[in-house]
Amino acid sequence: MRAKVTRPARGDLVAAATVALVLVPQALAYASIAGLDPVYGLYAAVAAPIAGALVGSSPYLQTGPVAVTSLLTFGALAPLAEPESLRFAALAAVLALIVGLVRVTLGLVGAGPIAYLMSQPVVVSFTTAAALLIVGTQVPALLGVDVDAANPLVGAVSALADPTEWSWADVALGLGALVVMFGGRRLWAFFPGALVAVVAATAWSTLAGYDGATVGTFDLQLHAPRSIAPGDLGALLLPGLVIAVIGFAEPASIARRYAAEDRQPWNSNREFVGQGLANLASGAAGGFPVGGSFSRTGLNRLSGARTRWSGAFTGLLVLAILPFAGMLANLPLAVLAGLVIGAVLSLVDVRKPALYWHWSKPQFAVGVVTAVSTLAFAPRVERGVVLGVAAALAVHLWREMRVPVPSCVEHDVLHLRPSGVLYFGSAPAVERAINAVIVQHPDVASVVLHLNSVGRLDLTGALMLRDLVEESDAAGRSFAIRGAGPHAARLLSRVLGPAVTVEPARLA
Known part of the structure; x- marks a missing residue:
């Protein structure tokens, strides 16, 4: 440097x-x-x-x-x-x-x-x-x-x-x-x-x-103890x-x-x-x-x-x-x-917090936690920042754990389109949501999972999808994955093997 x-x-x-x-x-x-x-x-x-x-x-x-x-x-x-x-x-x-x-x-x-x-x-x-x-x-x-x-x-x-x-x-x-x-x-x-x-x-x-x-x-001489x-x-x-x-x-x-x-x-x-x-x-x-x-x-x-x-x-x-x-x-x-x-x-800025209320209620709540705790814990104001950062992380995790799974049926094919981050924190909820949709459509012959709107996929998420594939095979349904990003496609290919079709996302 x-x-x-x-x-x-x-x-x-x-x-x-x-x-x-x-x-x-x-x-x-x-x-x-x-x-x-x-x-x-x-x-x-x-x-x-x-x-x-x-x-x-x-x-x-x-x-x-x-x-x-x-x-x-x-x-x-x-x-x-x-x-x-x-x-x-x-x-x-x-x-x-x-x-x-x-x-x-x-x-x-x-x-x-x-x-x-x-x-x-x-x-x-x-x-x-x-x-x-x-x-x-x-x-x-x-x-x-x-x-x-x-x-x-x-x-x-x-x-x-x-x-x-x-x-x-x-x-x-x-x-x-x-x-x-x-x-x-x-x-x-x-x-x-x-x-x-x-x-x-x-x-x-x-x-x-x-x-x-x-x-x-003023005494310009330093008299503070040295030790x-x-x-x-x-x-x-x-x-x-x-x-x-x-x-x-x-x-x-x-x-x-x-x-x-x-x-x-x-x-x-x-x-x-x-x-x-x-x-x-x-x-x-x-x-x-x-x-x-x-x-x-x-x-x-x-x-x-x-x-x-x-x-x-x-x-x-x-x-x-x-x-x-x-x-x-x-x-x-x-x-x-x-x-x-x-x-x-x-x-002193009250305009931006007011805008946060209109833009994002959870982020407004993070600001309120930070401000109130800073005022309450004074003079230990650093505690307010620590609580504010913790609240921001909590909101972030809460958002990432909420992965909606909209679905539709075309002929005998069930299309699933999860949106969010598929990782260890959200994988159980996504698995429950997908199983609930499949139960509502017991007659479909194929399931297609579209990952275009999934920002990130970790190993836990990939293993969860492997479990879904095995359950579909046991029920006599085919299972395909489309729109996976480069990293997700490589990970899924290693975890699922050649038995499952994984189509990577197409570049515009």
């Missing part, structure tokens, strides 16, 4: 500067979602874009702290350590290393197509539910209310329940950040609304003597695997989308390795698991980026900003809450 070395394009540095201005406040906010001190978001924001740009497939993909992966991180670590503690930070760094190792391994062994295994209803429903949970985590800070609830939605409802406890100054700051963020985009597509909101709110907080909750002073107990490592393996696979859905969909627009090839294996290196670098720098950002990637492309160098430049520019990060100590948390809410609102 060799990544083609390209020279920086003229627009890469400009695009990187634009993205870096957005990344800094987002990194602070997403670190808080992950249960970490905001400064750890800056560590991830420096290391991940540089490492992710080394071998990635997409020239636009911006890697770093993202909302959904941050929530997955919090869900994985909350049962193991106190949020914002040094132990929590150490576990987050180790979790990033595990995610990185899994992704690099999957890419090197050519397992990139695993990115396609999660169905769209699972991905869309999980993303929407996760976005709602992220909003829930920020509602208390937006209102200036302290709540203690494991489930973010419970905490949000608790905070909203008593308006007398709200800090109206915090509400104004948070909503003002939203207005600047979205209003600025109407004036200019490249308007750095998040940065303007952060700078303005920090300046106001300093001059006005704001006494609400703020980010606080992790073996039990902790074992507890992180499964969450690391889940985050490695689930979190890859976001950068994969971003890269695929822009590759299609540019009519350029996309390599999922290279992207797995690139995202793996980004997580390894983030963990080594004391950060937390990272992924690809929809908003920053889109901004990167619109700002003129043309090569992977834009990602590397972004990380270097954030590194240059680090010495001045202490200037954000007076930034109100309500502003960060508003920026996070604004960033994740675009992830």
Whole structure:
């Protein structure tokens, strides 16, 4: 797997500067979602874009702290350590290393197509539910209310329940950040609304003597413990695997989308390795698991980026900003809450689930299972994905086990036309259905089985057909098979022998 070395394009540095201005406040906010001190978001924001740009497939993909992966991180670590503690930070760094190792391994062994295994209803429903949970985590800070609830939605409802406890100054700051963020985009597509909101709110907080909750002073020195107990490592393996696979859905969909627009090839294996290196670098720098950002990637492309160098430049520019990060100590948390809410609102998608209801009721049910379980199990949101994937597989198996067998009689010939997959799961039901039809027509002299609509036939299905042939021979009826695909025809010829006519499907 060799990544083609390209020279920086003229627009890469400009695009990187634009993205870096957005990344800094987002990194602070997403670190808080992950249960970490905001400064750890800056560590991830420096290391991940540089490492992710080394071998990635997409020239636009911006890697770093993202909302959904941050929530997955919090869900994985909350049962193991106190949020914002040094132990929590150490576990987050180790979790990033595990995610990185899994992704690099999957890419090197050519397992990139695993990115396609999660169905769209699972991905869309999980993303929407996760976005709602992220909003829930920020509602208390937006209102200036302290709540203690494991489930973010419970905490949000608790905070909203008593308006007398709200800090109206915090509400104004948070909503003002939203207005600047979205209003600025109407004036200019490249308007750095998040940065303007952060700078303005920090300046106001300093001059006005704001006494609400703020980010606080930054300590750029890493004090996380260097050693992790073996039990902790074992507890992180499964969450690391889940985050490695689930979190890859976001950068994969971003890269695929822009590759299609540019009519350029996309390599999922290279992207797995690139995202793996980004997580390894983030963990080594004391950060937390990272992924690809929809908003920053889109901004990167619109700002003129043309090569992977834009990602590397972004990380270097954030590194240059680090010495001045202490200037954000007076930034109100309500502003960060508003920026996070604004960033994740675009992830809430109710239109597609509504379409699933019209297109496929079972797939709509898969989406409901995914969304409800994600919300119910929060902060262990990875369980929602696992249940959603299980539901999708169950629906798939249920569909494959249902093989209708329409029939008709012409003169003394019974024609059977099964439709579906004839394998070990559906073979017993198909055998019962065919026998039931034969019993209804005891006088037919011949049975013809048409396999044109059978997508796949395995050995169990072939052995079942052999039993039917033998029963027909015993009853004095002939049995013929027509329209078998190449693989099915070869398998049936070996299992049934020359005594039964097997006519392969005709090529158009």
